[in-house]
Amino acid sequence: MDSHVLLTVGILSAIGFCSCQNEFLLNGPLNGAVGGSVEFTLINPPSALPDGITWRFREMPIFTSIEEAVLPNVVYDGRTIVNKSTASLKLRDLSQDDTGQYTVEITISGVVSRGITSLTVFERISGAAITITGGHPIVGERVNLTCDAQGSIITREWRKDGNPLHGDNIDELNRTVSISPVKKEDKGYYTCQVSNLVSSETASKRLNVKCECLFWTVPSYYTCIKLG
Structure with missing residues (x-):
């Protein structure tokens, strides 16, 4: 293989040439109270309207939208609100089982970008x-x-x-x-x-x-x- 090609591949590998490396920054780590709510927001929100948004909790999808179609997880029915312009997620009626890692995947013009954060839910004193x-x-x-x-x-x-x-x-x-x-x-x-x-x-x-x-x-x- 041509040395210039090898050099180019090496540089792209070094900078993470992958559409789903953590290109979006989410607020957090977040803390919440049992029965309360939190909002996951992007520090650098998408510059264009997303074609698709998927929020996951511990790799389990909790909300998915593909253009106009919305595919919420029935387990989270009534607990999630997603802003389809900013991709922010509001999660309500928290329990300690909601403690863990959250990820968002946003598709714009076929390019998928990803962000990661975490939530810890406490019982009130x-x-x-x-x-x-x-x-x-x-x-x-x-x-x-x-x-x-x-x-x-x-x-x-x-x-x-x-x-x-x-x-x-x-x-x-x-x-x-x-x-x-x-x-x-x-x-x-x-x-x-x-x-x-x-x-x-x-x-x-x-x-x-x-x-x-x-x-x-x-x-x-x-x-x-x-x-x-």
């Missing part, structure tokens, strides 16, 4: 609460403050009296603060913000620290030793 376990908040004892919530939890951030709370007494998941031994200065207002990429919620709890009791006289009454 709800019901955040702090519970106190492990004992009574008495000086010298041990207590645990545990922060939990419903939903897809990514981060938990603790504060005490408005100040960030850090240290070895917080477990690696930031779920539980262990106080041992309890000191007078541990009393205060504790908050925990639970978050993911689409929602957050803050729980609060006041820790009232008591001194150690010498004896009980009547219910709910006690005498305390002198603290230093």
